[in-house]
Amino acid sequence: MQLLALSVANFNFVAILLLCLLPRMNSDDSSEAGYGMDNPYLMLANLTDCHSRPGVKCRKNAKPKPLNTVFYVHEDANLETFFNCLLDTLKDNSIGFECYENGDLYANFEAEYSIPCTNIKNVAIHSADDYLSLMEHAVKKAHPEVKLTVTEIKVTLDDEEDTDGEAEEESERSRKRPKKNEPTPEEVEQTENIVKLKTLYQCEDRSCPYDICWPHSTLKKHINLTHTHFLEWASLMNKDTSDSAIDFKNPPHSKCFNPIWMNPDDRLVHHCHALTSTTNEVQGGHHHFTFNIEGLTVNPTRVIPGPNPPAGAPIARNFMACPKIFLYQFVKHYDLSNTIFEKLMNFKVTEPHALAYLLKGNLQAEGKLSLPQIADVRYAQECWLAKDPPLELNIWED
Structure with missing residues (x-):
């Protein structure tokens, strides 16, 4: 079995066509194998849309989506049959062709073929003889592979040229021009x-x-x-x-x-x-x-500096810590309600210094304190830390 790979490209498609040329078989073999001279040859086409179609939105650098399809071509098919199968596969109504009896080809596209690893490059197909030479060169190779390029010939009118020129001018104007930093x-x-x-x-x-x-x-x-x-x-x-x-x-x-x-x-x-x-x-x-x-007076007081303290010696500071009191004394001194006292006792808060380790969420969720009650507790805590008003020992006597 011989394979013929063709790559077809036009303004809308890039098609990689695989043509399977089945060997000719005798009449006896054809009955057993199920195919013979009357059977067509399988051609696989892998189509890739390489340009955006009109009315279809896509990104600038979008990757084309491949389209896989299958069509059949006989070895003895002429040029007209081959191009009909090709256009049916491409499903593009914008291109067409016509073959004359003398073998000439008229089409609004240009078809060229190249055979890799040979000197046959970019050979145009203008007649049936060119098509026959293509098939002959393809069959000679052990692994036939042909690249076929189809390019549409566009006919533009004068009005279209004017509109294209205006569009190009508008696009050039819309481009951001680099600013020239001219000196003042x-x-x-x-x-x-x-x-x-x-x-x-x-x-x-x-x-x-x-x-x-x-x-x-x-x-x-x-x-x-x-x-x-x-x-x-x-x-x-x-x-x-x-x-x-x-x-x-x-x-x-x-x-x-x-x-x-x-x-x-x-x-x-x-x-x-x-x-x-x-x-x-x-x-x-x-x-x-x-x-x-x-x-210049460098040392106006004439004081002789003494020796520096030894390294690592602790510096004595006058630090007055808050007195350690019980919760009922704290509540009584800062006029907190009995409800707050009961909730704090249920929360197992025995002294005011424990309030520094409790967050607002703890007092609200586990202590069952409302927001106004939490505000009163925090205010009393700040006053206790600042010793305002000063604590008196006689107030703790019952």
């Missing part, structure tokens, strides 16, 4: 100022390790100008938003251009360094620093 006039001016500043402050001192720097008049040192310096300097040179005194010769008075930490004679710097070194000391060492600087 202020940004352009700022960029020009940065370029001019870099040109003006090129350092010509061979002993200076920096290429672009600014000489500080007070420190008598060169300050390396980075992009942060130029960005701040150029942004503040705008006359509308900053001081007019800032120009190409006068930088802004900011931390970038006035690094006091570089001045060895600044007393405030010494004081900050002393505080930093004292804070970063290791806990095990006890070092005390004394700075004798004129005009």
Whole structure:
């Protein structure tokens, strides 16, 4: 038995057709086997809808659903019979054909076939002779396999072309165009100022390790100008938003251009360094620093610091815990009702400190307390913890 696989594609379908060519049998064998020359050959078609049909909604990247069907073709069938079976399988009324007596074919579609693993590629079928050559080449192979491509020829009118062009223009307009981040006039001016500043402050001192720097008049040192310096300097040179005194010769008075930490004679710097070194000391060492600087009072009280407490020593705190009282004393002192007292006793609450371990749901479900009663209990509990009003021992005497 020989198999012929054909793949048929048009604008609506991709069909993979399996043609089973049964061997010819004698008349004696045909009676026993049940088939012979008069029997057709089985062709299996696996159809896959590759494009959306008009009126059918689907997603853009939806996978096509395959459609399996079966039809029969005889080996001696002519071109007209073959295409009739093919169109009946596709069930598409938009394509058609007509065969003439001389063997020519007229159709509104183009049919091409290719045989894998051979030099026969994209051979068009325009007549019955082309169809016969297809069958001859297919039968010669041990495992016949033919790929058949059917493409519909669409005829468009002028009106349809105009409508298609308008639809394309509307689709192009509806697309989101990327926004162009064009610089504002202020940004352009700022960029020009940065370029001019870099040109003006090129350092010509061979002993200076920096290429672009600014000489500080007070420190008598060169300050390396980075992009942060130029960005701040150029942004503040705008006359509308900053001081007019800032120009190409006068930088802004900011931390970038006035690094006091570089001045060895600044007393405030010494004081900050002393505080930093004292804070970063290791806990095990006890070092005390004394700075004798004129005009700067480091230790105004002249108190000599004592030794630090040993590590791990407990710190004594004055902690006054709430007195331990009974439930009836708690209810009596904060004027709670007898109903609340009975419900709490039934819930086995003997002292007010147990209320801290009970949630609202416990008091409501198991203690059978209503919401107003729970509110009174919580308020009395807060007053007891805050000792307001203060507890007096004589009130507990019956």
